[in-house]
Amino acid sequence: MTRTSWWRVSGVVAALALITAGVMSGRRLTARVTPPRAPRTPPPAPTYLPVHRETALDRLGTLALPRAAAAPRRSGRPARVIVLGWDGASWHLVLPLLQAGRLPSLRALMSAGAYGNLDTIEPTYSAVIWTSVATGVSPTRHGVLDFVQRPHDRAISRMSPEERGKLHFYSNADRKAKALWNLVSDAGRPVLVVGYHNTYPAEPVKGLMISNYLVREYEIQGFDVHPQRAGGPAAGLVYPPTEARAVAAFHRPLSALRYEEISPFAELDKDVFAQWSASPPKMERARKRWDRLRRGYMYDEFHAQVAVHYLPIIQPALTMLHFQSVDWASHLFLGVHEPPGPAPFAGSRGRQRRSMYGHTVTAFYEYLDAWLGRIQAERDPETTLVVMSDHGFESKLDDGEEGIHDSAPPGILVLQGPGIRAGQRLEGATIYDIMPTLAVLLDLPVARDLPGHVLETALEPAWRQPNPTRWVATYGPRPPQVPQGTSETLDQGLEDDLRAVGYLR
Numbered sequence: 001m002t003r004t005s006w007w008r009v010s011g012v013v014a015a016l017a018l019i020t021a022g023v024m025s026g027r028r029l030t031a032r033v034t035p036p037r038a039p040r041t042p043p044p045a046p047t048y049l050p051v052h053r054e055t056a057l058d059r060l061g062t063l064a065l066p067r068a069a070a071a072p073r074r075s076g077r078p079a080r081v082i083v084l085g086w087d088g089a090s091w092h093l094v095l096p097l098l099q100a101g102r103l104p105s106l107r108a109l110m111s112a113g114a115y116g117n118l119d120t121i122e123p124t125y126s127a128v129i130w131t132s133v134a135t136g137v138s139p140t141r142h143g144v145l146d147f148v149q150r151p152h153d154r155a156i157s158r159m160s161p162e163e164r165g166k167l168h169f170y171s172n173a174d175r176k177a178k179a180l181w182n183l184v185s186d187a188g189r190p191v192l193v194v195g196y197h198n199t200y201p202a203e204p205v206k207g208l209m210i211s212n213y214l215v216r217e218y219e220i221q222g223f224d225v226h227p228q229r230a231g232g233p234a235a236g237l238v239y240p241p242t243e244a245r246a247v248a249a250f251h252r253p254l255s256a257l258r259y260e261e262i263s264p265f266a267e268l269d270k271d272v273f274a275q276w277s278a279s280p281p282k283m284e285r286a287r288k289r290w291d292r293l294r295r296g297y298m299y300d301e302f303h304a305q306v307a308v309h310y311l312p313i314i315q316p317a318l319t320m321l322h323f324q325s326v327d328w329a330s331h332l333f334l335g336v337h338e339p340p341g342p343a344p345f346a347g348s349r350g351r352q353r354r355s356m357y358g359h360t361v362t363a364f365y366e367y368l369d370a371w372l373g374r375i376q377a378e379r380d381p382e383t384t385l386v387v388m389s390d391h392g393f394e395s396k397l398d399d400g401e402e403g404i405h406d407s408a409p410p411g412i413l414v415l416q417g418p419g420i421r422a423g424q425r426l427e428g429a430t431i432y433d434i435m436p437t438l439a440v441l442l443d444l445p446v447a448r449d450l451p452g453h454v455l456e457t458a459l460e461p462a463w464r465q466p467n468p469t470r471w472v473a474t475y476g477p478r479p480p481q482v483p484q485g486t487s488e489t490l491d492q493g494l495e496d497d498l499r500a501v502g503y504l505r
Contacts, residue, residue, distance in 0.1 A: 048138045050119040050430035051408040055392065056092035057117060063095075065111040065423060079382040081417075081441055082319040082375060085133075085196070086368055087126055088327030088405070089412045090392030091117065093339065097365055100340035105373035106414065109387060113416025114458040116426025118434075120391040122408045126327065127170060129390040129431055130197035134179040134320070136435025136450045143176040144198055172199050172211075173481040180435055181205055181318055183444050183475065189317035192310055195303035196322045201236025203481065207314050209239045210247055210306060212322065250306045257294055265293060265329075265363045267356050289332055293360065296325035297367070304371050311378070317442060323371070325364045330393050333360040335401030384417030384441055388434065415455075419463035429455055445472040 057063070097103045098110075120129055121139075131144045139145050149168050159167075175198065181191040182205070190207035193199060200211040238244045259273050268276075268290075276290055300323045307321045338358040372387065379385065389411030398404045413429055416422075419441060432452030439446050440454050446469050454469060 046122060046139075048121045048132075048140060050432065051122055051410075052119050052428075053407065053409050055090075055117050055410050056095050060095060063098075063110070063425075065107065079380070080315070080317055080319070081384045081386065081438055082379065083321070083386045083388065083438070084368075084372060084375070085130065085320070085322040086326055086387060086389045086412070087130075087197075087322065087324050088330050088391060088393060089365075089368075089387075089389035090330070090409060091412055092395055093330070093337075093361065093365065093393065094412060096340045097362060102340070102362065102366055103369040105369045105376055106387065109372070109376070109385065109414050109416045110423075112422050113385075113414055113420050114422075114424035114426050114455075115412070115414040116429055117410040118388055118413040119410050119428070119430040120408050121431065124391045124405045124408050126390050127198045130322070131175060131179075133388075133390065133431050133434050134181070134196070135175070135177040136180075136432060136447070136452055137177050138432075138451060141177055143174050144170045146170060149174075170198060172201055172203055175481070176478055178475045178478045180438060180442075181209070181320065182478065183439070184318045184442060187444065189442075190314050192307060192314050192316040192319045192321075194307045194310075194319075194321045195299070195324070196320050201481075202239035204239055207316050208243060208310055210303070211237045213237065247306060250309070251302055252298065254294060254298060257298060262294055262297060264367075265297060265360050266290070267359075289357070292328055292332060293357075296328040296364070300325045300367070300371075308374065308378070311375075318438075323368050326361075326368060326389075329361045329364045330403040332402060333357045334393065334403035335397055337361045382418060384415065384420060386434075386438070387414040388412060390431065415458050419460050419467070420458055421460050424458060426455060426458055429458075440467070440469055443467075443470075445470040447472055447475045449474045 094103065094106070098107050101107075121132070125146055127147050128139050128144055131142050132139060135142045147169060149170055181193050182203075184191050185206040188206065191205050191209075192207050193205070193209040195210065195212045197212055199209060200213040202209040202211045238247050255277065257277065259268075259270055262268070262273070276287065303321060303323070307319065311319065336354040336357050337360075338354070339362060376385065391405045391411050392409035393403045393405050394407055394409050396404070411431075413426060413434075415437075430452060432450065433455050434452070436446045436450055436452050437455045437458065440459070446454065448471055456464070
């Protein structure tokens with residue numbers, strides 16, 4: 001090839017290279033300016049079907065329990081049923097405490113009754129699950145789908161203050177299905193419902209209902225001591241409102257919390273306790289954890305004191321008492337939890353936080369067990385007692401080394417009393433089975449359109465034979481409710497609480 005031809009060929013190649021580079025550069029520039037957008041895929045709608053997971057109870061196999069005499073067999077129904085909701089209680093946290101002798105009341109209940117896993121649903125929003133427990137139906141039927149009525153394709157943290165101000169909590173007025181307490185009350189028998197999720201506003205019942213929102217400080221501070229007056233802060237917090245003054249007398253402000261009360265839950269120096277109690281919590285995380293710990297204790301103490309006071313007065317056929325503290329403690333302190341035996345939650349948090357809160361989770365389980373023992377001691381022999389949780393906790397932590405239940409780990413279920421088998425291990429129980437089983441124990445008809453089933457393996461055959469299930473086609477819809485009382489707007493305090501325990505992300 002001549003030198004001239006070579007230069008011509010080289011020039012053509014160079015020109016083609018420049019053109020190609022320019023085209024590719026233009027494509028890259030265009031891609032940077034107007035990137036292609038993938039279509040937004042909405043999250044799949046929840047099925048709300050029970051999720052079956054293995055728990056520590058399954059891995060343990062047969063649980064060695066002391067032999068206990070079965071409850072007296074009766075030909076009639078139990079006069080009363082008491083349901084204690086231990087929000088978030090989990091077998092892998094309960095079992096080491098049982099084996100170490102730290103939960104004697106629960107151990108005695110299990111040895112004389114039936115126990116097992118309680119499969120839950122996804123997502124594990126407590127307000128939704130406890131409403132399904134009370135109604136026996138799916139969230140798509142009872143209408144409570146979250147804590148907050150919000151667009152699920154948008155994070156609350158990305159909303160403006162004006163947008164957040166328009167969000168509202170789901171309330172008792174949103175529930176479209178009848179709850180167990182409605183059926184008992186309609187049958188002319190008294191009920192006592194205290195602190196149960198999503199019971200604001202409190203509804204007309206025969207007996208007493210105390211809303212779970214009553215414990216919030218911003219409501220208590222303006223608590224109406226003249227309940228006869230229409231409206232006001234007391235409206236919707238207690239039914240009947242004539243009991244509002246008596247119920248309010250059991251409330252103590254956080255400033256009244258004594259060091260001796262809270263010291264079992266945290267290793268806190270008296271001087272630090274006095275300093276932190278004298279001033280409102282600051283924004284730092286350490287103070288927020290402490291604030292939620294003491295409020296978790298005070299909330300449960302208030303609910304339990306009120307319930308125990310009214311039990312002999314009302315003599316309810318059905319009692320539903322909810323405890324929140326174990327759930328809050330598990331969310332906030334599992335990263336530093338030091339259980340008996342092997343420690344599956346050995347996080348990397350600082351030594352100071354571990355020394356302060358290493359026994360917090362255990363202390364709250366022991367606290368609930370103490371209340372269980374007190375209620376056991378005061379109940380009559382004709383009362384069936386149920387301890388249950390809406391979900392458990394996972395054996396792993398989130399990125400912040402806090403407790404989670406995103407995969408719907410099962411909760412716990414223990415039943416003991418007339419008609420319940422002693423030492424019976426339950427298999428396959430779900431949150432939808434609680435309503436029909438309690439209906440049978442309370443001599444109520446069971447609706448055929450409920451998704452759950454009566455837990456036959458929990459019932460004593462000798463009791464069951466003369467007490468067959470009575471059936472009804474449906475309980476029908478709940479009449480529409482008109483919200484009353486204080487605003488349910490998502491204020492900053494409520495938002496902080498739910499965000500702190502992982503419900504708003």
